Amino acid sequence: xxxxxxxxTGHLGxxxxxxxxxxxxxxxxxxxxxxxxxxxxxxxxxxxxxxADYNTPETFDGLFTAGDKVLLISGNEFDKGRVGQHxxxxxxxxxxxxxxxxxxxxxxxxxxxxxxxHRATEEALLASGVPYVLLRNGWYHENxxxxxxxxxxxxxxxxxxxxxxxxxxARADYAAAxxxxxxxxxxxNRTYELGGDQAWSFAEYAAELSxxxxxxxxxxxxxxxxxxxxxxxxxxxxPLAAILAGVDASIEKGExxxxxxxxxRLTGRPTTPLADAVAAALKG
Numbered sequence: 001x002x003x004x005x006x007x008x009t010g011h012l013g014x015x016x017x018x019x020x021x022x023x024x025x026x027x028x029x030x031x032x033x034x035x036x037x038x039x040x041x042x043x044x045x046x047x048x049x050x051x052a053d054y055n056t057p058e059t060f061d062g063l064f065t066a067g068d069k070v071l072l073i074s075g076n077e078f079d080k081g082r083v084g085q086h087x088x089x090x091x092x093x094x095x096x097x098x099x100x101x102x103x104x105x106x107x108x109x110x111x112x113x114x115x116x117x118h119r120a121t122e123e124a125l126l127a128s129g130v131p132y133v134l135l136r137n138g139w140y141h142e143n144x145x146x147x148x149x150x151x152x153x154x155x156x157x158x159x160x161x162x163x164x165x166x167x168x169x170a171r172a173d174y175a176a177a178x179x180x181x182x183x184x185x186x187x188x189n190r191t192y193e194l195g196g197d198q199a200w201s202f203a204e205y206a207a208e209l210s211x212x213x214x215x216x217x218x219x220x221x222x223x224x225x226x227x228x229x230x231x232x233x234x235x236x237x238x239p240l241a242a243i244l245a246g247v248d249a250s251i252e253k254g255e256x257x258x259x260x261x262x263x264x265r266l267t268g269r270p271t272t273p274l275a276d277a278v279a280a281a282l283k284g
Contacts, residue, residue, distance in 0.1 A: 001099075002048065003182050004064060006032040006089060007073035009039050011142070012104065015175030016071060017042060023183050032063065054085035064096035069182050072103045074118065082117040087124050094128045100188060101125065102133040102181050104174070107193055107258050112250040114243050131188040133181050138195035138258045139168040139247075141277035144205065148281055150234075152213065156220045157206040160227035160245055164202075164252035167195030169263055170272035177266040195258025196271040208275055212282055224249050 003020060007013040008031030020029050026046030033039045034053050043049050052059035054075050064070060072089050075082045086103070093101045103125055106118040118136075125132050151157055177194055181187045206219040222230070224245045231241035250256060264270055 001067040001069075002028055002030045002065065004030040004032060004050070004068050004070045005073070006052075006054075006071065007075070008042070009033050009035070010073060010076070012171050012175060013073050015172050016073075016178050017047065019172075019175050019179045020182065021045065021047070023179060030068075054088055057088045057091075060088055060092040062096075064093055064098050066097040066099075068093075068096065068098045069100045070098050070102070071178055071182060072101060074104050074121070083120040083124065086117075086121040090121075090125055090128050090130065094130050099131060100133060100182075101130045102135055102178060102187075104178070105134050105136045107136050107138050107195065107256060108191075109193075109255045109258070110247075110250055111253075111255060112243070112246040114247055133187050133189075134191040135174070135178055135181065136191065136193050136258075137174045138193075138263075139166050139256050140174070141168045141170050141196075141272065141274055143168070145277045145281035148209075151209065151217065152215065155216060156218050157202050157209070158220045158222055158227070158230060159202050159251075160222050160224045160248035161202055161251040162221055164248075164254060164256075165199040166251050166256035167197075167199045167258040168256075168274065169194070169196035170277055173263060173267060173271045176269075177263055180266045180268075192262040192266060193258050193260040194263040194266075195256070195260070196274070197261075197264055198271075198273065199257045199259070200274055205274065208278055212275070212278055 005013055005016050008017050017031055030048045030050055031039055031042050032050045032052050036051050039049050050063050052063055070093050075085045105122055106115045203219040206217045209217040228241045228245040232238050
């Protein structure tokens with residue numbers, strides 16, 4: 001039996017594997033990767049590697065064994081049919097008879113186009129009969145703090161979210177919730193709505209950046225159409241730009257405020273404050 005993590009060298013997957021290694025022996029962890037070279041450090045620590053690609057279904061044949069607990073981290077290839085990719089993993093998990101398949105989804109309140117693939121994957125997972133956990137992850141602090149250079153250069157946070165608020169948390173927080181589910185008991189067929197303890201607005205975010213940098217950073221709200229144009233102007237593909245701008249429209253409607261408390265309950269600690277994520281990004 002193994003704890004299997006797909007997308008193990010991605011942003012979230014790395015956090016999950018690192019935190020798993022604090023709780024279970026390395027030989028009980030299997031990291032599913034597309035590029036074995038990127039996971040050399042994990043292999044050196046005793047983690048088992050499995051090379052597989054969502055786009056090549058046969059690479060998942062025989063990858064899982066009966067009794068495995070699997071974390072399916074949602075794919076990020078928006079143009080390659082994510083639901084079909086996820087169904088490859090779900091099918092392989094069903095064939096193997098895994099004990100649990102946890103899926104990183106999106107908040108149940110989110111109606112933006114970004115959520116469509118997640119809802120369809122949830123339906124496929126429930127229809128499969130595989131014991132499941134839906135980890136409905138809210139937004140990540142890092143979605144904003146990892147790209148501070150243009151904000152600091154222009155002295156402005158530009159978003160299409162109006163006065164909307166969101167309950168983001170650090171990737172490490174969401175990883176800790178996944179680890180709690182994968183190493184704990186009694187989570188079968190449960191849905192967790194996950195988000196940060198404190199909701200915030202982009203005006204508050206700009207004020208926090210101003211406080212920590214000593215520079216005047218303003219919040220400049222724009223329309224969804226203008227924001228889409230800004231994103232395509234910096235090189236994002238038009239479909240992805242539309243998806244991200246659609247998320248901002250949902251933020252304005254309050255759809256990314258998650259007040260269930262599930263994230264801090266699963267991890268047993270408060271979620272990382274946005275101010276801490278800003279500080280870490282500025283140091284980095």
